[in-house]
Amino acid sequence: MxxxxxxxxxxxxxxxxxxxxxxxxxxxxxxxxxxxxxxxxxxxxxxxxxxxxxxxxxxxxxxxxxxxxxxxxxxxxxxxxxxxxxxxxxxxxxxxxxxxxxxxxxxxxxxxxxxxxxxxxxxxxxxxxxxxxxxxxxxxxxxxxxxxxxxxxxxxISVKDVSSWNALVSSYMELGCIHEAQTVFDGMLERNVVSWTSLVNGYISNKRVNKARSVFDKMSEKNVVSWTVMISGYVRSHKFVDALDLFVLMLKSGTRPNHFTFSSVLDACAGCSSLILGQQVHSSILKFGVPEDVIMSTSLVDMYAKCGDIGAALCIFRSMPRKNLVTWNSIIGGYARHGLATRALEEFQSMTECGCRPDEVTFVNLLSACGHGGMVEKGEILFNSMKAKFGVEPKVEHYACMVDLYGRAGELEEAEKLIQGMPFQPDVVVWVALLGACGLHSSLELGELAATEIDKLGHAHPARYSTLSRIHGERGAWNSVQEFRKTMQQKGIRKQNAGSWVESPQGMR
DNA sequence: ATAGGGTTAG
The missing domain is CATH 1.25.40.10 (Tetratricopeptide repeat domain)
Known part of the structure; x- marks a missing residue:
């Protein structure tokens, strides 16, 4: 016992x-x-x-x-x-x-x-x-x-209801089976707003925006989601003005936008670099009293940064009660675009101190900030710390940033060495970065090499011609310039449109 | 007291 x-x-x-x-x-x-x-x-x-x-x-x-x-x-x-x-x-x-x-x-x-x-x-x-x-x-x-x-x-499914049919439509759309989806939709005995919206959304995810719009216009009943799907569809296909026009129609219809809608609309404003529209949308958010949302606020930060008002971007950023990786990337990217490399690096410091782990986007932003700021050494340190300190594997775009960084600083041999030592095949972006650097520092031989590689990859990249022709021009090889210009005309290549906050190229009509 | 179909950011 x-x-x-x-x-x-x-x-x-x-x-x-x-x-x-x-x-x-x-x-x-x-x-x-x-x-x-x-x-x-x-x-x-x-x-x-x-x-x-x-x-x-x-x-x-x-x-x-x-x-x-x-x-x-x-x-x-x-x-x-x-x-x-x-x-x-x-x-x-x-x-x-x-x-x-x-x-x-x-x-x-x-x-x-x-x-x-x-x-x-x-x-x-x-x-x-x-x-x-x-x-x-x-x-x-x-x-x-x-x-x-x-x-x-x-x-x-023994007794199928509308939701099951809707799920079938959107599943077929997700698999890219547009015709099956349409056939299923046509055969449905009962349809609701969700059925219609699934169809519209399906056409959008299959890159058929115009078809999506024609279906959208046939809808007798629309709600916030249907409007938002169509607006974000335009944004995704870079039809920013169409997105904004549709937003106006939505407001006229008396439909109340939500944080989903506003994220997309802000993205449209950012897409056409229109600060004035962005500000109006911002006031609209306040007027409607839409509750704070991380994604919507991140879109605001991004919009202000892309429309040139980094001060407003920072203001929103600081006011945010909750921030995530994308939020930090937006503000760091904003600083990078504004050439404020030091601010970008400081914000990165705060980010890591907050316990937010950086990802590949963070490093693209940081490395391009260093590139524009001529901070070669700092860029090297960051590049080397990616894997070792943060567990982020450097990808082609990071190598492209480094090529750009060395190239701008005139360290063309270093850039070339990096390309040769890359663990994967360099893509167009890498060669274009090198070509740009050659244009900056009038290096004809390396420029030719880069241009050849761009051709090999089958890309008729506008920069390939304009930059090379400039190098030739600088060397006084006028015949070559004329030849390049001719080739460009034959291939129907025009210089890329530059975006500007002053002229607002795709902005208001 | 618990669940489904359509929407957002770098």
């Missing part, structure tokens, strides 16, 4: 006193705890939800599902995967809710390769007739590029 001394008795007693009420399963209220977890999830407090969940001595399926939806909302597919496995290990049977949450968490991530495994679970548990599970599986298979499985899943 086990002996109990005074100390262990005391320990036992203490344990009893500190044990939470939750340790008495008989009196434990799962329902109220589930409600609390759901509340945390609603308020984006997934860690608190996790704490509550972990403390539960007894759980039911809803507890697991609610926890999973919290992890999904927090964009933690890894956590969802872990939680889901634990759930099945604990002997819980997943239901329709579980599967659609898990599938949506995996969508667009590396975990999406598990879609067929989840599908197998679905079949085994006979959940494949559910509309919710069906649409989630369809999206998963579309994301995985599996057209056959996609239509198979659709057929298995």
């Amino acid at each position: 086990r002996r109990l001394d005074k100390t262990s008795l005391l320990t036992n007693y203490r344990q009893l006193c500190t044990l939470p009420a939750a340790s008495h399963p008989a009196t434990y209220n799962i329902l109220s705890c589930n409600r609390k977890i759901a509340e945390c999830v609603r308020n984006d407090q997934t860690p608190s939800a996790q704490d509550l969940f972990d403390q539960m001595p007894v759980r039911d399926v809803v507890s697991w599902n609610t926890m999973l939806s919290g992890l999904q909302k927090a964009k933690n597919p890894h956590g969802v995967n872990r939680c889901f496995s634990q759930m099945t290990r604990d002997g819980f049977r997943p239901n329709e809710y579980t599967v659609s949450i898990v599938l949506n968490a995996f969508l667009g991530t590396a975990f999406n390769v598990l879609v067929s495994q989840v599908h197998a679970v679905v079949v085994r548990l006979a959940l494949n007739s559910s509309v919710f599970v069906g649409s989630a599986l369809m999206k998963g298979y579309a994301n995985a590029g599996n057209r056959v499985a996609l239509s198979g899943v659709f057929d298995e």
Whole structure:
């Protein structure tokens, strides 16, 4: 028989006193705890939800599902995967809710390769007739590029509703099957705004903006999303003026824009470098009282930076309660474009101090800032620190920045050496950077080499002709200049249009 | 008390 001394008795007693009420399963209220977890999830407090969940001595399926939806909302597919496995290990049977949450968490991530495994679970548990599970599986298979499985899943849905049909339309569009999508849409007995918007959005993602617009114009009912889809479609195809015109129509129609709409519209303003329009859109945001949003504010920062008002960009940036990687990249890129290399580097310092990890975009911005500021040494240090200190593998664009950096500083041999030592094939951008440097420093031989390489890559890059002709011109080789000009005319190449904040080239009409 | 179909940034 086990002996109990005074100390262990005391320990036992203490344990009893500190044990939470939750340790008495008989009196434990799962329902109220589930409600609390759901509340945390609603308020984006997934860690608190996790704490509550972990403390539960007894759980039911809803507890697991609610926890999973919290992890999904927090964009933690890894956590969802872990939680889901634990759930099945604990002997819980997943239901329709579980599967659609898990599938949506995996969508667009590396975990999406598990879609067929989840599908197998679905079949085994006979959940494949559910509309919710069906649409989630369809999206998963579309994301995985599996057209056959996609239509198979659709057929298995016992009672299809509009949402399942809509999912089929957008899935086909995602796979690039425009005609199938249109045929499905035409055959639909019932259509709603979402069906129409899916079609419009599908044409846009398949680069058929004009077709998208003609469908859009046929819509009898439009909402914020439909308007935003069309506006952002124009922005994505660089039709900024069309985007802005459509925004005006949207306002006239009485539709209230949201943060999605404004992000796109600000992008349009930035695209045509129109500060005056950007300012108007900014006031419009304030007038509508659109709640603060990281992405929308980042678009504001970017718009002001691209329209030449770096002061306003900084002002918005500083006022932001939450910043992410893209936000930091926007302000650093803004400084780089304005030739404020030192400010860019200072902001990078603050960024790392805030615990924000830089990515490849950050380094493109930093290296080009150094290039314009003639800071060769600083650029070298940053370039070498990319992998070693920040774990960011240098890509072609970083090499192009370095070629540009050395080239501008007149260190053409250094630039050439870097190209030769590159771990991959140099692309046009690299050669154009070198060619530009040769133009700057009148190096005909190296310039010819760069131009030849550009030709080899099959690019009729305008700079290839204009820069080389300038080098020839400077050397007094006028015959060559005329020849180049002729070639340019024959190939129909014109000098690239320069953007300017003063002239606002693609700006207001 | 838990889930699906269409929208945003560098």
